[in-house]
Amino acid sequence: xxxxxxxxxxxxxxxxxxxxxxxxxxxxxxxxxxxxxxxxxxxxxxxxxxxxxxxxxxxxxxxxxxxxxxxxxxxxxxxxxxxxxxxxxxxxxxxxxxxxxxxxxxxxxxxxxxxxxxxxxxxxxxxxxxxxxxxxxxxxxxxxxxxxxxxxxxxxxxxxxxxxxxxxxxxxxxxxxxxxxxxxxxxxxxxxxxxxxxxxxxxxxxxxxxxxxxxxxxxxxxxxxxxxxxxxxxxxxxxxxxxxxxxxxxxxxxxxxxxxxxxxxxxxxxxxxxxxxxxxxxxxxxxxxxxxxxxxxxxxxxxxxxxxxxxxxxxxxxxxxxxxxxxxxxxxxxxxxxxxxxxxxxxxxxxxxxxxxxxxxxxxxxxxxxxxxxxxx
Numbered sequence: 001x002x003x004x005x006x007x008x009x010x011x012x013x014x015x016x017x018x019x020x021x022x023x024x025x026x027x028x029x030x031x032x033x034x035x036x037x038x039x040x041x042x043x044x045x046x047x048x049x050x051x052x053x054x055x056x057x058x059x060x061x062x063x064x065x066x067x068x069x070x071x072x073x074x075x076x077x078x079x080x081x082x083x084x085x086x087x088x089x090x091x092x093x094x095x096x097x098x099x100x101x102x103x104x105x106x107x108x109x110x111x112x113x114x115x116x117x118x119x120x121x122x123x124x125x126x127x128x129x130x131x132x133x134x135x136x137x138x139x140x141x142x143x144x145x146x147x148x149x150x151x152x153x154x155x156x157x158x159x160x161x162x163x164x165x166x167x168x169x170x171x172x173x174x175x176x177x178x179x180x181x182x183x184x185x186x187x188x189x190x191x192x193x194x195x196x197x198x199x200x201x202x203x204x205x206x207x208x209x210x211x212x213x214x215x216x217x218x219x220x221x222x223x224x225x226x227x228x229x230x231x232x233x234x235x236x237x238x239x240x241x242x243x244x245x246x247x248x249x250x251x252x253x254x255x256x257x258x259x260x261x262x263x264x265x266x267x268x269x270x271x272x273x274x275x276x277x278x279x280x281x282x283x284x285x286x287x288x289x290x291x292x293x294x295x296x297x298x299x300x301x302x303x304x305x306x307x308x309x310x311x312x313x314x315x316x317x318x319x320x321x322x323x324x325x326x327x328x329x330x331x332x333x334x335x336x337x338x339x340x341x342x343x344x345x346x347x348x349x350x351x352x353x354x355x356x357x358x359x360x361x362x363x364x365x366x367x368x369x370x371x372x373x374x375x376x377x
Contacts, residue, residue, distance in 0.1 A: 012205055012318075012342045015042040019346045020212030021182045023219075027175040032219035042346040046126045046183050053123070053176040054135050056169065057116060057143075065146065066170050068110035076101050108146060111153040112161055112170055117143040118152035119177035122184050206271030209342075213269055213316065214256045216353055221258065229257040236299055254296055258357060264311040265360055266296050274317040274324055274337050285337060289315055297333040310334075312360050318342050336360065 007014040019042045022028050027049075028035060034052070038045060060066075073084065075093055081103025087093075088100040120140040124133035163171050214230040222228055234252040256267040270289065278284030293313040302308045312334045317324075319341040327336040340352050 009205065015045075016342055016344075016346060016349060017205070017208065018042055018045040018183055019349065020208050021179065023213070023215035024208060024211035025175065025179045025182070025215065027172070027179050028215050029218055030172070030175070039346040039350045043128070046123065046180075047129050047132055049176060049179055049183065050123045050127055050129075050132050050136060053116075053119065053173070053180065054132070054139060056173050056176060057120065057139050060169060060173065061139075061142065061146075065108045065113055065143075065148070066110065067106050067108050068112075069104040070107050070109070071102065072105050073100070073102050075099070109148050109150065111157045112174055113143065113148045114150050114153055115158060116173050116177050117148050119180040123180055126184055206269075209271055209318070210255050210269040213267070213353060216350070217256065217258060217357065220354060221357070225260060227257075227259040229259075230255065232257050234296065234300060237302075252296060252299065259307075262307055264307045265314060265357065266293070266311060267314045267316055268293060268296070270315060270317045272317065274315065274339060290335070293335055294330065294333075297335075298331065312336070314338060314356065314360065316340065316356070334360070 009017055019039065022035060022038065022045055035048070038048065073087075074080075075091070075096075075098045077098050079099060080101045082101065084100035084102055088098075091100070093099055117140050120136045120143070123136045127133045127136070158174065161174075211230070214228065217226075218228040218230075232254050234254060236249065236252070238249075254266050255269050258265040258267070268289070274285065274289075275283040276286055293315060297311050297313050300308055300311070310332050314336045315338070317337075317339045319339040323341065324337060324339045327334055329335075336356075338356055340349065340356075342349065344352070
């Protein structure tokens with residue numbers, strides 16, 4: 001992919017999708033300070049990730065790659081591990097002076113090392129730096145020569161990996177590799193791979209938008225005393241339940257919740273137009289979304305907990321046509337309908353997302369909020 005040209009997926013420039021992917025990644029949550037100025041040059045995100053991965057892999061090789069055990073089966077002349085009696089009898093191995101064994105063997109050809117090698121092979125296709133691409137290919141070849149072979153393992157295989165005290169560095173390596181595969185996006189305009197189905201694009205970008213916004217808030221607001229939660233399941237305040245109601249009562253799960261000692265903000269991210277054509281007017285807010293947010297806010301009210309009685313809801317949509325920022329207070333709860341243009345510069349996206357929370361915060365009672373936004377303005 002030619003980095004210098006404008007590519008889009010779901011009408012969003014790829015460079016801004018890279019930014020959202022960075023915000024959504026575990027790497028950003030654990031090493032956000034290393035990306036403090038990335039919004040100024042979002043096109044450089046793949047190169048930045050590549051430099052971090054190259055440095056981490058080179059250091060890991062100097063300290064020796066983490067080895068693991070793999071299960072093997074073999075016909076041996078002496079016992080190793082456990083005997084496979086059925087296999088031995090079926091092949092009459094005793095006549096050959098051998099026995100079928102099952103055993104664990106130490107190897108560096110582990111799923112995590114294959115995953116890292118596959119990331120190094122994938123990166124050059126999206127890098128602007130020729131020298132950096134050459135380093136990635138060279139390291140991938142070095143891993144192959146050391147005995148790391150085979151295809152990229154599935155995520156389900158990697159999820160079974162455990163990390164000991166002495167291989168904690170591998171966790172960051174895998175986070176870098178994860179982000180690498182996310183960044184290797186197909187383009188709608190050029191390239192050999194394409195996401196051709198518009199509905200696929202919309203689902204992909206919608207989920208990324210939600211995770212990216214949550215990641216940005218977690219890194220930037222948590223140090224200032226905010227609690228940031230994503231995908232929180234809410235409980236209805238119920239009584240007098242019939243026997244079977246629990247099996248059929250709909251559940252409620254918020255996208256993002258921001259909370260301090262004195263205030264609570266619920267953010268629901270959508271990826272469609274906030275307005276639709278009404279029955280008797282040209283445009284109307286989507287009623288279902290309003291009802292949903294109303295339920296989120298009112299169902300969590302608790303006497304003796306003032307912030308639950310005045311919590312704020314924000315419905316955050318991309319800007320499809322005209323920008324929108326409207327609000328209404330309903331029974332003590334402020335509900336905002338806000339759009340953000342994901343075609344803006346990365347710096348403006350960063351400032352706008354944080355500014356949305358700033359304008360909903362009681363800054364006169366919370367100086368930490370003011371300080372947080374002064375650092376990004």
